Amino acid sequence: MSDAVSALEGAREDGFATVEELGLKGMITLRGGLDTPEVGAAVEAAVNLAVPGRGEVLIADGGDHAVAWMSPDELLLVMSYEEAEASLAGMRDALQDQHALVVNVSDARAVFQVSGAGCREVIAKLCPVDMSPGAFGPGQFRRTRMAQVPAAFWMPDDQTVQVVCFRSVAVYVFDLLRGASATGGEVGYFG
Amino acid sequence: MLILTCPCCGVTGEETEFAPGGEAHLKRFGPGSTDDEFHGYLFEKVNPRGVHFERWRHANGCGKWFHAARCTVTLEVFGTYSAQTTEPPQDIKDRISAKRPGWSWREFA
Ligand SMILES: [Zn+2]
Numbered sequence: 174m175s176d177a178v179s180a181l182e183g184a185r186e187d188g189f190a191t192v193e194e195l196g197l198k199g200m201i202t203l204r205g206g207l208d209t210p211e212v213g214a215a216v217e218a219a220v221n222l223a224v225p226g227r228g229e230v231l232i233a234d235g236g237d238h239a240v241a242w243m244s245p246d247e248l249l250l251v252m253s254y255e256e257a258e259a260s261l262a263g264m265r266d267a268l269q270d271q272h273a274l275v276v277n278v279s280d281a282r283a284v285f286q287v288s289g290a291g292c293r294e295v296i297a298k299l300c301p302v303d304m305s306p307g308a309f310g311p312g313q314f315r316r317t318r319m320a321q322v323p324a325a326f327w328m329p330d331d332q333t334v335q336v337v338c339f340r341s342v343a344v345y346v347f348d349l350l351r352g353a354s355a356t357g358g359e360v361g362y363f364g
Numbered sequence: 365m366l367i368l369t370c371p372c373c374g375v376t377g378e379e380t381e382f383a384p385g386g387e388a389h390l391k392r393f394g395p396g397s398t399d400d401e402f403h404g405y406l407f408e409k410v411n412p413r414g415v416h417f418e419r420w421r422h423a424n425g426c427g428k429w430f431h432a433a434r435c436t437v438t439l440e441v442f443g444t445y446s447a448q449t450t451e452p453p454q455d456i457k458d459r460i461s462a463k464r465p466g467w468s469w470r471e472f473a
Contacts, residue, residue, distance in 0.1 A: 227374055244426035245372050301378045316373075318381050318424035 177254065180283045180343035188354035190289035194347060195335070198284045199257030201250040202243075203264065205273025212248075215267035215275070216240055219260040220250050230314035230327040241314040241327065249325075249337075254279055283343035285336040285350060292334045293363045296326060298353040305363060306331070320349050368420060371444050372428035385419030388431050389451060389470070413437055415460055415467045417452060420444075433460060 185193040220238040230241040239251040297304040366379040393405040429447040
């Protein structure tokens with residue numbers, strides 16, 4: 174068995190916000206009818222959470238498990254890297270008679286965390302998204318564009334943003350985040 | 365800059381989050397059609413000054429296609445609606461009529 178490593182092996186940079194790669198994360202993409210009981214059962218079996226509503230993310234176990242609404246027929250399940258394969262098998266069983274698809278995408282993604290009071294500002298510099306506290310906050314999930322690549326993010330709490338992108342652009346995204354959070358680059362737009 | 369609301373995921377974003385898909389409500393002419401029909405389908409697009417209907421894809425978001433009705437002069441978006449339709453829904457037409465009385469676009473008015 175090969176030794177799995179994440180794209181940047183936990184790289185970290187401290188600016189006015191802290192940017193760190195979170196290492197290996199288990200991620201499963203599920204596509205299917207989100208309002209069917211089978212999909213609900215598969216999600217519950219994998220992460221013990223309900224199917225999130227449009228634009229939402231549900232988080233449990235201190236962030237170890239999460240499920241995010243990706244599109245009207247797609248969810249992203251987050252768990253530990255080791256859990257993913259077993260969860261995948263269980264979900265396939267639950268969905269075997271459904272027009273549905275589950276794939277382990279753990280090795281195709283990179284996950285970053287931006288933490289600190291300036292985390293909203295770091296994202297606002299890179300994404301065409303209103304990051305003011307009244308417009309985006311914990312519980313919401315947003316897929317968008319981060320500079321030139323697709324990315325998605327959510328806020329585990331008001332001082333933290335977690336960003337998911339394709340592993341192939343992990344270096345690019347890390348460089349974007351640390352550039353946007355470099356000391357001296359504070360704008361203070363969100364107070 | 366265009367501000368579009370994706371009817372599939374509800375996100376309101378600016379146009380760089382989306383990808384344009386050209387003119388809306390085209391009738392496809394393929395195998396079995398005449399040369400004139402196929403030529404018209406491929407090349408005869410309208411380029412109006414004012415009310416226009418387009419296809420867009422939420423490329424950096426939920427990935428879904430949808431329709432948008434907008435003004436090419438002011439970039440005002442009258443509304444967005446499902447891709448699974450062959451003509452603009454009545455509420456979109458009503459909204460356009462309220463702001464651009466007497467508008468027409470291809471066979472719609
Ligand atoms: Zn969308």
